[in-house]
Amino acid sequence: MAFKRNRRSPLAAIIVMAAGLALTGGGYAAATSAVEAAKPVSAIATAEQVTEGKKLFAANCASCHGKKGEGSSGSNVVPSLIGVGAASVDFQVATGRMPGQASGPQLEKKKPQFTAEQISQMAAYVASLGEGPAIPTDAMVAADGDSANGNTLFRINCAMCHNAVGAGGALTHGKWAPALDGVEARHVYEAMLTGPQNMPVFNDANLSPKDKKDIITYLKYVEETPSMGGYELASLGPVVEGLFTWVFILGFIIAITIWLGAKSN
Numbered sequence: 291m292a293f294k295r296n297r298r299s300p301l302a303a304i305i306v307m308a309a310g311l312a313l314t315g316g317g318y319a320a321a322t323s324a325v326e327a328a329k330p331v332s333a334i335a336t337a338e339q340v341t342e343g344k345k346l347f348a349a350n351c352a353s354c355h356g357k358k359g360e361g362s363s364g365s366n367v368v369p370s371l372i373g374v375g376a377a378s379v380d381f382q383v384a385t386g387r388m389p390g391q392a393s394g395p396q397l398e399k400k401k402p403q404f405t406a407e408q409i410s411q412m413a414a415y416v417a418s419l420g421e422g423p424a425i426p427t428d429a430m431v432a433a434d435g436d437s438a439n440g441n442t443l444f445r446i447n448c449a450m451c452h453n454a455v456g457a458g459g460a461l462t463h464g465k466w467a468p469a470l471d472g473v474e475a476r477h478v479y480e481a482m483l484t485g486p487q488n489m490p491v492f493n494d495a496n497l498s499p500k501d502k503k504d505i506i507t508y509l510k511y512v513e514e515t516p517s518m519g520g521y522e523l524a525s526l527g528p529v530v531e532g533l534f535t536w537v538f539i540l541g542f543i544i545a546i547t548i549w550l551g552a553k554s555n
């Protein structure tokens with residue numbers, strides 16, 4: 291009898307709930323601080339890397355960006371690289387956007403023209419010109435975050451340009467937001483940190499390192515799950531999906547109303 295009464299005590303339920311909340315909360319805090327404690331790669335750039343990077347820069351980039359990366363404001367506006375950071379160089383060169391070529395409204399991605407080592411040398415050189423965002427570590431970009439939270443953040447911050455499942459979309463003036471499937475996790479992180487072209491910068495105050503990891507986790511989930519069940523509706527995004535839901539639900543409600551009306555007669 292006593293056992294049975296204890297089991298049903300409301301106090302016991304409260305204690306179990308409090309313990310559960312404390313456990314999940316503690317786990318969450320531990321996981322978050324583990325992510326934020328990761329050390330950026332470029333913090334360990336050597337003087338030799340900077341020297342090599344400077345040579346590569348003079349031969350391949352200075353014609354447009356200036357001898358000291360100061361940029362140019364002449365007939366062809368080229369941005370200064372002082373303070374853009376190693377992350378921007380890694381993103382631009384490793385995705386093949388840089389070195390730039392004859393212009394359209396937006397520079398196309400090309401086959402990358404430098405090795406990983408050369409890219410890290412140029413990144414080290416540019417980082418030495420002025421402090422900027424560092425290249426994220428493997429741990430920071432690993433797709434082991436919270437995909438549901440990533441989905442929410444992606445819909446709020448990215449879907450208006452890149453579509454709800456990252457399928458890409460057209461912008462004004464002949465520009466476009468590219469599809470995101472197949473983009474390396476590191477480059478997704480760097481794109482958020484540096485905001486190429488029309489894309490806004492999402493610094494750590496806008497989206498914490500954990501938020502960025504969650505977004506990457508969501509994108510990798512979408513990549514591995516070709517269709518999230520049912521009809522894809524051409525992945526046209528929230529408007530089409532919303533419309534579909536409304537037509538479907540409204541139709542259902544109308545059908546029930548008619549049925550109820552018919553029954554009462």
Ligand code: HEC
Nearest residue numbers: 350351354368369374378379382388389390391397412487
């Ligand atoms: C033909 C001229 C040209 C050359 C050569 C060139 N760039 Fe660029 N670069 C540009 C232009 C123009 C932009 C702006 C692109 C844009 O807004 O899409 C740019 C943008 C960048 C950015 C982004 C800056 C930012 O604000 O985040 C980086 C980083 C960069 N270049 C690095 C390099 C490196 C490294 C090289 C050499 C390997 C290089 N570029 C060679 C023209 C050039």
Ligand code: HEC
Nearest residue numbers: 385447448451466467468473477478481486487488489490
């Ligand atoms: C205002 C529109 C806009 C928003 C909002 C936006 N982006 Fe972008 N994004 C762009 C454009 C434009 C480019 C292409 C830049 C270029 O080619 O230089 C781009 C490029 C990228 C790339 C590089 C893709 C590749 O092919 O290399 C990634 C990754 C990316 N965005 C992720 C995101 C994420 C994640 C968010 C939300 C946190 C986001 N973007 C929000 C417009 C946007």
